[in-house]
Amino acid sequence: MLAIRHRINPKTFVITLRQIAKHLKISPERILNWEKWHNVLWVHIQGIGGYFVSYRKLQQWLTACYTLMHGCRSINALDTL
Numbered sequence: 001m002l003a004i005r006h007r008i009n010p011k012t013f014v015i016t017l018r019q020i021a022k023h024l025k026i027s028p029e030r031i032l033n034w035e036k037w038h039n040v041l042w043v044h045i046q047g048i049g050g051y052f053v054s055y056r057k058l059q060q061w062l063t064a065c066y067t068l069m070h071g072c073r074s075i076n077a078l079d080t081l
Contacts, residue, residue, distance in 0.1 A: 007068060013060040015041065023058065024051070 015036070020043055021028040033044040041053040055061050072078040 004065060004068060008061065008064045010039075010055040010061070011036065013055065013058070013064075015058065015060065019058070020053065023053065 013036075017028050017031055017034065020034060020041065021031055024031075024043065024045070026045065030046045031043060032046055035042045040055065043051045043053055045051050069078060
């Protein structure tokens, strides 16, 4: 079985500017640009520059992990996951 990080596809996450700003504890107006990259989000913040945010720090990652664990029907399946 694949590791959790290989079973979750961050490309499917619906991420909003507001969510990123809340995670970074800044005003949404300070975010000039952001892009989804393969393993991270790249965020350009006014006055700071480029900043990387791991997908694993976002609520969507935690929800995806919960969904995978919830789908395990036995302790062996959970252990394998």
